[in-house]
Amino acid sequence: MSQTHDLIVIGSGPAGLTAAIYGHRAGLEVLVLGGPAAGGKVARHHHIENYPPFPGGVTGAELMVKWLAQAGQEMGAYPSETKVERVDFSSRPLSLTAGGEAFLAKSVIIASGSHPRRLSVPGEARLDGKGVFYCATCDAPLLATMDRQRALVVGGGDSAAHTALGVLPHAESVTLVARGGFRASPALLKRLESEDKVSFVTGRVVKEVLGEEAVSGLSLEVCDGGGREEVPGEAVFIGVGNRPATRFLGDAVELDDEGFILTGPELATSVPGVFAAGDVRTTPLRQIITAAADGALAAQSAAAFVQLEGA
Numbered sequence: 001m002s003q004t005h006d007l008i009v010i011g012s013g014p015a016g017l018t019a020a021i022y023g024h025r026a027g028l029e030v031l032v033l034g035g036p037a038a039g040g041k042v043a044r045h046h047h048i049e050n051y052p053p054f055p056g057g058v059t060g061a062e063l064m065v066k067w068l069a070q071a072g073q074e075m076g077a078y079p080s081e082t083k084v085e086r087v088d089f090s091s092r093p094l095s096l097t098a099g100g101e102a103f104l105a106k107s108v109i110i111a112s113g114s115h116p117r118r119l120s121v122p123g124e125a126r127l128d129g130k131g132v133f134y135c136a137t138c139d140a141p142l143l144a145t146m147d148r149q150r151a152l153v154v155g156g157g158d159s160a161a162h163t164a165l166g167v168l169p170h171a172e173s174v175t176l177v178a179r180g181g182f183r184a185s186p187a188l189l190k191r192l193e194s195e196d197k198v199s200f201v202t203g204r205v206v207k208e209v210l211g212e213e214a215v216s217g218l219s220l221e222v223c224d225g226g227g228r229e230e231v232p233g234e235a236v237f238i239g240v241g242n243r244p245a246t247r248f249l250g251d252a253v254e255l256d257d258e259g260f261i262l263t264g265p266e267l268a269t270s271v272p273g274v275f276a277a278g279d280v281r282t283t284p285l286r287q288i289i290t291a292a293a294d295g296a297l298a299a300q301s302a303a304a305f306v307q308l309e310g311a
């Protein structure tokens with residue numbers, strides 16, 4: 001008969017590691033099934049400027065090595081890199097399958113994160129971080145380091161509109177590029193249309209990100225056989241949304257239309273004893289600092305649940 005853990009945390013990014021630290025300190029016996037990306041996607045970010053207190057910034061690797069070390073020290077073991085394959089939350093204790101093995105838990109925190117959707121066009125991967133960006137909140141201030149500040153924002157929905165608004169204060173011009181029309185909410189569109197330095201290009205499909213060492217623009221295909229054209233710019237912000245890592249959950253918890261986990265104020269999901277933290281949940285801001293705060297709150301909620309409800 002396998003052990004029933006007080007708390008199993010899924011994910012070892014800022015949300016999962018913080019949940020593990022707080023869960024352990026609240027007296028829970030914690031197991032982290034961290035998945036293949038130890039430290040989460042932050043570990044691969046070159047430079048983080050907006051996570052205090054690091055005047056001048058910190059590399060993602062430096063930050064997450066320390067975060068992993070603190071979690072490991074706290075729990076007496078480093079998070080496992082085992083990936084959760086499926087869950088069964090229909091009965092108690094809660095059950096998870098990872099690496100072909102079954103795990104049981106009184107409470108679970110899902111902190112499996114999300115990934116930005118990519119265009120998958122030539123030049124995008126090569127120029128990632130060198131003018132191709134996926135997060136306006138994180139990277140728009142980098143425009144100040146470029147010779148010119150012509151920003152190109154790809155996408156036609158709310159995600160692109162929010163990205164454009166985030167880029168706006170840092171750019172000399174912002175050009176939104178969309179395949180069809182702009183589907184962003186009317187209030188966002190109105191706000192963008194009122195700005196002189198914002199322009200809209202529709203009926204164009206991005207075929208390539210141009211530039212050798214740095215971005216120089218986009219190559220676009222005009223829909224309905226209109227041929228190719230180029231639009232110049234020093235930065236390309238891809239605003240086509242995020243993909244949550246929730247496939248392994250099936251329909252075990254309630255998700256929103258895009259697959260993110262719906263949570264209440266204390267980060268409870270639709271299943272008692274199951275909580276969600278960080279990028280994987282429906283939230284207006286996906287940042288390191290909000291993921292860490294979520295991890296702390298979810299752990300506190302899980303500890304209260306285990307104390308009151310037991311297994």
Ligand SMILES: Cc1cc2nc3c(=O)[nH]c(=O)nc-3n(C[C@H](O)[C@H](O)[C@H](O)COP(=O)(O)OP(=O)(O)OC[C@H]3O[C@@H](n4cnc5c(N)ncnc54)[C@H](O)[C@@H]3O)c2cc1C
Nearest residue numbers: 011012013014015035037040041084112113278279287288
């Ligand atoms: C290009 C880019 C730049 C960014 N720059 C900044 C920045 O400068 N500042 C800032 O504050 N934020 C930045 N962010 C946002 C930041 O990276 C996220 O908000 C943060 O990583 C969220 O942490 P998380 O723990 O929720 O998820 P993640 O960091 O995505 O971690 C998810 C974890 O879940 C694990 N996992 C996934 N699936 C499974 C599974 N099935 N089983 C077990 N484990 C699983 C993974 O292995 C990983 O450990 C940036 C994002 C991007 C995309």
